[in-house]
Amino acid sequence: MANLPPDFALLQVVPELETGGAEQTAIDIAQAVVNAGGRAYVATRGGRMASRLEADGGRLVLMPAHSKNPLVMMGNAARLIDLIRKEKISIVHARSRAPAFSALWAAHATRVPFVATYHGIYNARSGLKRWYNAVMTRGDLVIANSDYTRDHVIAAHDAAPDKVISIPRGVDLARFDPRKVTAARVQALRDLWNLGKADGRTVFVLGGRITRLKGHRTIVDAAARLKAEGRTDFLILFVGDDQGRTDYRQEVEDAISAGGLSDNIKLVGHCDDMPAAYRLADFALLPSTQPESFGRTAVEPQAMGRPVLVSDHGGARETVVEGETGWRLPVGDAEAWARGLSQAMDTDATRRRTMGDAGQARAKKLYSVEAMCEATLAVYARILESRA
Structure with missing residues (x-):
């Protein structure tokens, strides 16, 4: 695995942990961080996969991360700021647009690096919707879950190609055996x-x-x-x-x-x-x-x-x-x-x-989970090195 600082702490933000690729990836990355000696927090509404996160050593932080209500999102930002400072979070990683706003505000307020993963191709039929989607590109780096997604992010948001990296979704080959x-x-x-x-x-x-x-x-x-x-x-x-x-x-x-x-x-x-x-x-x-x-x-x-x-x-x-x-x-x-x-x-x-x-x-x-986790942790290490 990548060489992370000994006190590394990751905060991922995802709407809920019910089912789906973004949710499973959050759990996979949390486990990889724990295995590498770091701490892994996931801020979320919760869901049926939360017990799996905690069983793997991740730390569950319950909040209404699924909400698109601006007042709730501002409240979430305040909660995340407190968490980042209290737990000395190293990187904030958002996996969906609505919670990405709260996570981005919190990261900027605490001067902590912000990463977002583009897990889907979002509709953008208006300028407002394109602005809403673009929150995923306003951090230090964007992770795309395929080459197809990377090409879309660069084209849709005029993103700098060197700021968008493709890391294919991993499949748990130990489970799917x-x-x-x-x-x-x-x-x-x-x-x-x-x-x-x-x-x-x-x-x-x-x-x-x-x-x-x-x-x-x-x-x-x-x-x-x-x-x-x-x-x-x-x-x-x-x-x-x-x-x-x-x-x-x-x-x-x-x-x-x-x-x-x-x-x-x-x-x-x-x-x-x-x-x-x-x-x-x-x-x-x-x-x-x-x-x-x-x-x-x-x-x-x-x-x-x-x-x-x-x-x-x-x-x-x-x-x-x-x-x-x-x-x-x-x-x-x-x-x-x-x-x-x-x-x-x-x-x-x-x-x-x-x-x-x-x-x-x-x-x-x-498409192994191991390859996906290794590449993602390497991104974290790269961002921390560039910030240093």
Whole structure:
């Protein structure tokens, strides 16, 4: 790991710790800092992942970091200033825009370096929104979670290229290791989801929260086309919760019912054992309707030896090799996705295994958590050295 000062203390600020790439990265980096002998604080609203942070040695600081209310944001800045001074924080690292304002104000007030990670491609349909998004670029350095995101940050904010560094999202290869997933874990999910015994159908898993940008409707419409052609030898599992998006979830369920697809598509809710979910599957899906800045749920199944079908845009163009580790398909094109699903189902076992092995090898080479943490801690060391 990078040579950090012996008294190094990191403060990360993230809206909540429920689920998602930014949240998991915050926990990964916190653990890396602790392992390197430093202290790691995360200011957040909290959430189901908070216990994991504390189990890894990180320190949870509860505050309404998710709020976009200006008065609350000012209060958060005051809380962060007190924390920075009390704990002698070395670097402040923001992972979302709303809390980035509070974190930036606090960092400036205490003259502590400020870093932000661009975890997504934010919409900017007005000058005000572009100003709001640009808070992520107002610190010492911007970390982009893919080359695609880096190019976007430089273009959208006229950022100096030497201030924007690409560090790909890391995947926990110790957790996403096919050798560690027992048959009992896979069977436990089958029982939980009432899948019964394997029935010969090709199983697809779409992992991610139930939100429109993840493209569930594209898959439902594609499946309806397959069924209309008389093909029903598939089972698609939507793995993730709606996080309060009940209207969209109902829309998806209504489309499944209208297509007569209740036996072919199931919404199974949140899953704490995604490695087993991917081993249960034959293929994974990431049909995002908007570009994924990185697309963790395209890389994790590859690490588990499963080929993936992804929308052909954003970070997926970096993480999925067409025809080698999966297939890249036109965004939102149900007809093309129907053909893609059909092609995957018709791929023989040997070819599936070859593609799975290629994806696993590539994930190990390029997307390990260790590589991401090493690069991030090197950024911290570089900033502290330049400030000194």
